[in-house]
Amino acid sequence: DAGVIQSPRHEVTEMGQEVTLRCKPISGHNSLFWYRQTMMRGLELLIYFNNNVPIDDSGMPEDRFSAKMPNASFSTLKIQPSEPRDSAVYFCASSFEASGRRFFGPGTRLTVL
C-alpha cells in the first residue's frame, strides 16, 4: 500500500514567493494533519481536517499560511508570501478518525532564501 505522499520533497524559493505543498493521504483515512518541524520549536501541529473540513487551525502561524482539502484524497498548504523564518520540514499525516495513530509522509524540506 502507498503511504502518505507529499510533494515536492525539497523546495528552495526566494523570500516573497508563493509556496504550495501537496499531500495525498492514505486511501480511507478521513483525518489529515499538517505539521511543521524545526530545530527551535520541534514538531508543531498547524491544522487538521476531518472529513475534508478544517477542525482546528489554531496552529497556523499567521495569515500568510492557508490550507485546503478539496476532496478526501488531496490537500495543500500554501504560504504567500514566504519568509526565511518559514524554512522548515513540513509533514503531512493521515489517520482513521479517533484512532490516535498517525501515518506520516516523508516531509517537504522548505528553504526560503
Added chain:
Amino acid sequence: GDSVTQMEGPVTLSEEAFLTINCTYTATGYPSLFWYVQYPGEGLQLLLKATKADDKGSNKGFEATYRKETTSFHLEKGSVQVSDSAVYFCALVTGGGNKLTFGTGTQLKVEL
C-alpha cells in the same frame, strides 16, 4: 492543557548499551500514550503504544509501560544498535483522538 515532557538529548550510547528515554505527561482524562520514531530524512513512524494504565507497549526490542501513578511512559531497550539512531517522540491523545500532543523529541546516537 495536555503536555508531554521528554528528557533532552542528544543521548549518545555505545552499541549494546541499555537505553532509557524518560517521558512524563499531563493530561485531562485518560490518555493513550505513544512513542514515535523519526529516522534521518524520514517522517515519523509509530514505534509502540499503550492505551490504559499498566499496559506495556513493545516493538523491535523497545518497551514502554503506562504508569498512571507516576504519569510516565519511559522508553527502554536492553541493547541498542547503530540502526536505532533516530529521534524519538513521546505523545499522547485524549478524547476523540484527533489531537495528538507530542513531546519535543529526544535524539539518540548509537556508536560502535
